[in-house]
Amino acid sequence: MIGLSEIRRASIAMSIRVRYFASLREKMGRVEETLAAEGLETVSDVWKAVSEGRPLPEQILCAVNMDYATPESLVADGDEVAFFPPVTGG
Amino acid sequence: MTVELRPTPFEPFAELSRFHELMAEQRRSAGALATFIGTMRDFNEGDTVTRMTLEYYPGMTERQLAAIVETAKARWQLIDALVIHRVGEVWPGDPIVLVGVWSTHRAAAFDACRYLMEELKSRAPFWKKEALGVGERWVSCNTPGYSSCG
Numbered sequence: 001m002i003g004l005s006e007i008r009r010a011s012i013a014m015s016i017r018v019r020y021f022a023s024l025r026e027k028m029g030r031v032e033e034t035l036a037a038e039g040l041e042t043v044s045d046v047w048k049a050v051s052e053g054r055p056l057p058e059q060i061l062c063a064v065n066m067d068y069a070t071p072e073s074l075v076a077d078g079d080e081v082a083f084f085p086p087v088t089g090g
Numbered sequence: 091m092t093v094e095l096r097p098t099p100f101e102p103f104a105e106l107s108r109f110h111e112l113m114a115e116q117r118r119s120a121g122a123l124a125t126f127i128g129t130m131r132d133f134n135e136g137d138t139v140t141r142m143t144l145e146y147y148p149g150m151t152e153r154q155l156a157a158i159v160e161t162a163k164a165r166w167q168l169i170d171a172l173v174i175h176r177v178g179e180v181w182p183g184d185p186i187v188l189v190g191v192w193s194t195h196r197a198a199a200f201d202a203c204r205y206l207m208e209e210l211k212s213r214a215p216f217w218k219k220e221a222l223g224v225g226e227r228w229v230s231c232n233t234p235g236y237s238s239c240g
Contacts, residue, residue, distance in 0.1 A: 019147075021145060021147055021215065021217060022145050022217035022219070022228060023217070023228040023230075063147075063150060063215075066147070066149050066150035066153050067150075067153075068213075082147065082150070084147070084215060084217070085217065085228070085230070086230065086231075086232035087211075087212070087213065087214060087215050087216055087217060087232065088211075088216065088217055088218045088228075088229040088230070088231065088232065089144070089146075089175065089187070089210060089211060089214050089215075089216025089217075089218070090128055090175075090186065090187050090207060090210050090211035090214075090216070090233075
């Protein structure tokens with residue numbers, strides 16, 4: 001028998017954390033959100049899910065688990081996906 | 091190799107001196123120390139800038155900086171390297187970034203120092219927002235990295 005705590009853990013694991021930074025964070029009007037992982041295969045799918053199906057703007061960079069990624073990069077349960085504008089440090 | 095993010099102002103000359111002292115034994119073989127200090131200008135694109143906020147991606151920024159330092163270490167013979175970068179609110183004249191590279195010879199020190207700075211600017215997740223006389227704006231220009239240097 002599966003207890004309630006196991007079900008909760010499973011539902012937490014079956015999700016993708018999406019984060020936004022800088023001007024994109026302001027445009028999105030939010031810092032981050034959590035999506036159900038079901039049906040999301042790539043970074044591009046994640047972007048479409050958070051932007052009403054729009055394609056990922058060319059200048060926007062993306063990362064999966066804090067490594068640079070491409071729109072075609074695969075995503076999995078528990079991943080952290082980030083979107084941000086070109087970097088301007090230094 | 092040391093990478094640090096600082097939420098408050100730092101004194102680059104004191105940091106270099108402190109790091110240099112810590113290296114006591116190793117620096118006996120160092121024939122060269124190349125440094126770069128980037129400071130905040132009070133103007134950009136024709137406008138007066140009164141303040142700047144540096145946003146970053148906690149975790150990824152440190153990870154990318156460490157990866158850039160590791161690549162430099164594999165490419166040049168380095169004795170040690172130090173990278174310090176500000177985050178948060180910065181004012182005109184404040185140091186933003188310090189890169190120090192210790193090597194046996196000057197060529198490796200100069201080249202690796204330039205490499206670290208150019209790669210940091212093109213790959214490390216930092217974003218600058220400028221406060222102008224009226225309003226604020228995000229800095230949008232990117233630089234292309236070390237491979238584009240002449």
